[in-house]
Amino acid sequence: MAIVITVANKKGGVGKSTTVVNTAASLGVQGQKVLVIDMDPQGNATSGLGIKKKKIESSVYDVLIGTKRAHECIIETEFDNIWVLPSNNNLTGADIELIDMDDRANRLKMQLLSIKEDYDYILIDSPPSTSLVTVNTLSACDTVLIPMQCEYYSLEGLSQLIDFIRSVKQRYNPSIDIEGILFTMYDPRLNLTNQVTEEVRKHFPQKTFKTVIPKNVRLSEAPSYGMPVYYYDRVSKGSEAYEKLAREITDRHGNTKKIRKKKKKK
Numbered sequence: 540m541a542i543v544i545t546v547a548n549k550k551g552g553v554g555k556s557t558t559v560v561n562t563a564a565s566l567g568v569q570g571q572k573v574l575v576i577d578m579d580p581q582g583n584a585t586s587g588l589g590i591k592k593k594k595i596e597s598s599v600y601d602v603l604i605g606t607k608r609a610h611e612c613i614i615e616t617e618f619d620n621i622w623v624l625p626s627n628n629n630l631t632g633a634d635i636e637l638i639d640m641d642d643r644a645n646r647l648k649m650q651l652l653s654i655k656e657d658y659d660y661i662l663i664d665s666p667p668s669t670s671l672v673t674v675n676t677l678s679a680c681d682t683v684l685i686p687m688q689c690e691y692y693s694l695e696g697l698s699q700l701i702d703f704i705r706s707v708k709q710r711y712n713p714s715i716d717i718e719g720i721l722f723t724m725y726d727p728r729l730n731l732t733n734q735v736t737e738e739v740r741k742h743f744p745q746k747t748f749k750t751v752i753p754k755n756v757r758l759s760e761a762p763s764y765g766m767p768v769y770y771y772d773r774v775s776k777g778s779e780a781y782e783k784l785a786r787e788i789t790d791r792h793g794n795t796k797k798i799r800k801k802k803k804k805k
Contacts (some may be wrong), residue, residue: 556579559584565782573621575663582625585623587761587762599644618767651679663676683716686721691720701717718791750784757771
């Protein structure tokens with residue numbers, strides 16, 4: 540049975556899609572079967588895994604609206620053990636259509652029931668909002684991974700997001716938990732970075748990842764080539780950080796597998 544992790548933050552540009560794509564790749568080379576569900580209309584996780592959005596015939600929009608089943612829309616990527624339920628521009632109007640639908644907050648959750656047995660992990664990339672689409676991502680998951688930058692406003696945003704997660708927990712998903720808070724674009728040379736890190740670790744000592752994701756040029760370049768950084772530059776600091784994060788996640792869930800010695804070539 541898959542462990543379902545939603546990657547969420549109300550703020551854009553904090554590395555949600557980067558975290559989904561690269562964590563999936565690092566889990567995949569460990570031998571974990573991973574499904575990436577792209578719930579962001581921008582479709583960055585989709586394109587970051589080499590899928591051409593203009594060529595997508597069926598997407599997660601069709602799954603939410605109910606015209607397709609999840610297994611009909613899943614695409615196998617060319618990377619080890621990674622499948623994707625893609626997103627495109629159609630998802631932009633989903634919130635309006637969902638308003639009048641039955642069980643509108645649990646539509647993704649119901650669709651996942653038939654496919655959870657097929658994967659070890661399901662990673663969901665959520666939009667930077669508190670929309671019905673975002674509620675669906677939180678209703679469907681076991682845990683929430685929160686990427687955040689080390690900035691003052693990020694602390695305020697973190698508090699608001701946790702309040703929102705609590706609200707979803709009370710109304711739709713009583714078993715939801717925080718997977719962990721992940722510092723992204725981390726620069727230890729900045730005083731603010733150290734101050735924010737210390738503050739978060741003080742308030743969430745058991746819910747903050749030991750791994751931090753550094754500012755890294757390779758991480759920024761890899762999406763333009765449609766591949767995770769592991770396949771773009773295996774020895775980069777960004778790739779090494781996401782490999783550590785994947786190991787930290789599998790250690791937490793007690794389902795570590797033997798890491799592959801040889802990666803699949805593009």
